[in-house]
Amino acid sequence: MSINRKIYIVGAGPGDKDLITLKALKILKQATYVLVDDLVNQEVLSFCPQAQIVNIGKRGGCLSTPQEFINRLMVSRGKTEEVIVRLKGGDPFIFGRGGEEIQYLNAHGIDVEVIPGITSAMGIAAKHQFPLTHRAMVQGVTFITGHTIRENSVNWGALVQSKTTLAIYMGLKNIQKIITSLTESGMNKFMPVVIVQDGLRKNEQFIKTTFDSLSIIAKELNQDLPTIFFIGEVAGLASNQQLLERKNLREFG
Amino acid sequence: MSINRKIYIVGAGPGDKDLITLKALKILKQATYVLVDDLVNQEVLSFCPQAQIVNIGKRGGCLSTPQEFINRLMVSRGKTEEVIVRLKGGDPFIFGRGGEEIQYLNAHGIDVEVIPGITSAMGIAAKHQFPLTHRAMVQGVTFITGHTIRENSVNWGALVQSKTTLAIYMGLKNIQKIITSLTESGMNKFMPVVIVQDGLRKNEQFIKTTFDSLSIIAKELNQDLPTIFFIGEVAGLASNQQLLERKNLREFG
Numbered sequence: 001m002s003i004n005r006k007i008y009i010v011g012a013g014p015g016d017k018d019l020i021t022l023k024a025l026k027i028l029k030q031a032t033y034v035l036v037d038d039l040v041n042q043e044v045l046s047f048c049p050q051a052q053i054v055n056i057g058k059r060g061g062c063l064s065t066p067q068e069f070i071n072r073l074m075v076s077r078g079k080t081e082e083v084i085v086r087l088k089g090g091d092p093f094i095f096g097r098g099g100e101e102i103q104y105l106n107a108h109g110i111d112v113e114v115i116p117g118i119t120s121a122m123g124i125a126a127k128h129q130f131p132l133t134h135r136a137m138v139q140g141v142t143f144i145t146g147h148t149i150r151e152n153s154v155n156w157g158a159l160v161q162s163k164t165t166l167a168i169y170m171g172l173k174n175i176q177k178i179i180t181s182l183t184e185s186g187m188n189k190f191m192p193v194v195i196v197q198d199g200l201r202k203n204e205q206f207i208k209t210t211f212d213s214l215s216i217i218a219k220e221l222n223q224d225l226p227t228i229f230f231i232g233e234v235a236g237l238a239s240n241q242q243l244l245e246r247k248n249l250r251e252f253g
Numbered sequence: 254m255s256i257n258r259k260i261y262i263v264g265a266g267p268g269d270k271d272l273i274t275l276k277a278l279k280i281l282k283q284a285t286y287v288l289v290d291d292l293v294n295q296e297v298l299s300f301c302p303q304a305q306i307v308n309i310g311k312r313g314g315c316l317s318t319p320q321e322f323i324n325r326l327m328v329s330r331g332k333t334e335e336v337i338v339r340l341k342g343g344d345p346f347i348f349g350r351g352g353e354e355i356q357y358l359n360a361h362g363i364d365v366e367v368i369p370g371i372t373s374a375m376g377i378a379a380k381h382q383f384p385l386t387h388r389a390m391v392q393g394v395t396f397i398t399g400h401t402i403r404e405n406s407v408n409w410g411a412l413v414q415s416k417t418t419l420a421i422y423m424g425l426k427n428i429q430k431i432i433t434s435l436t437e438s439g440m441n442k443f444m445p446v447v448i449v450q451d452g453l454r455k456n457e458q459f460i461k462t463t464f465d466s467l468s469i470i471a472k473e474l475n476q477d478l479p480t481i482f483f484i485g486e487v488a489g490l491a492s493n494q495q496l497l498e499r500k501n502l503r504e505f506g
Contacts, residue, residue: 011379013274021371022278023271091375092384094394099384099490106492116371116379118274122344126264126369131345131352133398139407140397141347142417145386154392154416161411164395237352239359 005110007074007084009098011091011117015200017043019123024115031085033077035070037096039089039226041201051085067097071104078110091119095145095169119143121167121228124199128206130230130237132165137233140164146171146178146229157185165232172227175218179211182231187211192236197225208238258363260327260337262351264344264370268453270296272376277368284338286330288323290349292342292479294454304338320350324357331363344372348398348422372396374420374481377452381459383483383490385418390486393417399424399431399482410438418485425480428471432464435484440464445489450478461491 008027013019020028028034028048036045036055045053056065056073077084092098092114102112121143125132132141142159147170159166160182171178183189189212197205209217211231221227261280266272273281281287281301289298289308298306309318309326330337345351345367355365374396378385385394395412400423412419413435424431436442442465450458462470464484474480 016276018276018279019274019369021266021272021274023269025275026271091379093375093378094385096384097388099387099487100389102382102384103490112382114379114382116272116375118369118371119375122346122369122372125346126344126367129355129365129367131349131355132347133396134352135350135402136353139401140395140412142393142395142415143386144393144417148392149388155414158411158414158416159393162395162408162415163411164397234352237356 005078006113007078007086007105007110008113008115009086009088009092009101010115011096011119012037012040012044012087012089013118014090014120014123015041015198015204016123016127017041017046019118019200020044020047021115021117024117027083027085027115028087031083033082034085034087035074035077037086037088040087041089044087048085067100071101074101074105075108075110078105078108088117089120091117094119094143120169120199120226121230124194124196124228125230127200128194128196128238130194130234130239132167132234134234134237138163138165141167141232143167143169145169146174156181160185160187165230165234168229168231170227171229172218172221172223175229176215179215179218182211187231191231192233194230194235194238195221195227196230197222197227199226199228208235258331259366260331260339260358260363261366261368262339262341262345262354263368264349264372265290265293265297265340265342266371267343267373267376268294268451268457269376269380270294270299272371272453273297273300274368274370277370280336280338280368281340284336286335287338287340288327288330290339290341293340294342297340301338320353324354327354327358328361328363331358331361341370342373344370347372347396373422373452373479374483377447377449377481378483380453381447381449381491383447383487385420385487387487387490391416391418394420394485396420396422398422399427409434413438413440418483418487421482421484423480424482425471425474425476428482429468432468432471435464440484444484445486447483447488447491448474448480449483450475450480452479452481461488 031051191211195207444464448460
């Protein structure tokens, strides 16, 4: 029996299970052992009923499995004959720690194949019909984390000056500090903002507002839910008409 | 017979047809009329053999179908009973003009549903195994266009200061100007750079270098191919060992 020294690092996409790629689906159907991140939509596991599922994960600020343990588990399993998938929410390479895991696995003699996934901000923008770039408004989009292991490692001032759409992941805990930095750097107080919690899931919370109301609204948010803040002119294009048809809509500002 | 006043704006993903989402696939299988952008991998059309295919598109700097004609065609078709898909390369909302098309269609009484796609930079990063963010290196990634309809609408200096990974789409024509702006703003001359042309396609060209060599290399590139420049520490993680196994590899610097 040949020993499989390869692990698939696969992006599951955001909350809607049909946003997984066909390539990821084909690999899940062959998987025998799936290591699942805690931000993965559990419905995705219906694509691999034959596989042994191990729920692990590492969520900013929560008690969960240490990265070092996950790495060691992948290496020990990676030296068996199983078809091993490391399944991550969104995309493995946008805040997914895919890079760190590849470095560790390669250093331990295990090859990796990476399958990209729709990152949460893209899934949310599509659902709510606001583009992330727009020729007449904004020439780029920045995906940035608000949760960093080093202080001051994000230059919020430069991001304001860049005039790109900002999609801030994992920013809820530090949002008041982030708002202060953005304000000091000249963020327009009328800049549209969209806040989405539990994006694309059953209990998704959608809020559309403007930058000057963000500080007050952020205090009312459920601190335990995965949250993305979109800040930029394009956020103003999210269609009110369609939003009003949805449950859980709140609109401020 | 009920008249369908809805158009699906669908991201086909990048060059590898299996990187399409399951949701996009399901819609393509029902489509009767598909308006195809010229950056879409034509292999994706094997998912909708039943549909009438119309190749249209609008590629920066090339002669192709004007946006106004595309918009009018969508509106006239959108008022028939067909299941109409507007199929775009990558993601409709990252340099895909999806926002502009929604505005036009909504203004003409046609509803839209948007299905996201893997954008080219994410597909390329996954294939070549370099992450776009990395906790120890870089806290964000910016997708930016180098081809704009307004002069000076991108603040390259702020992007250098933002210290995010830069993925520059459609930047080849203006790359020497962009390099000058980045250099004047203090871009580190040893910053790793990855250049990919015809990403994820049969004839993909992959070049790994550093910022100080980019100007010379860019002069040798085929000006007619879709090109993405990645500039940032993470580009240095693209694995040499794996690259050497691939065809069409050139490494400089």
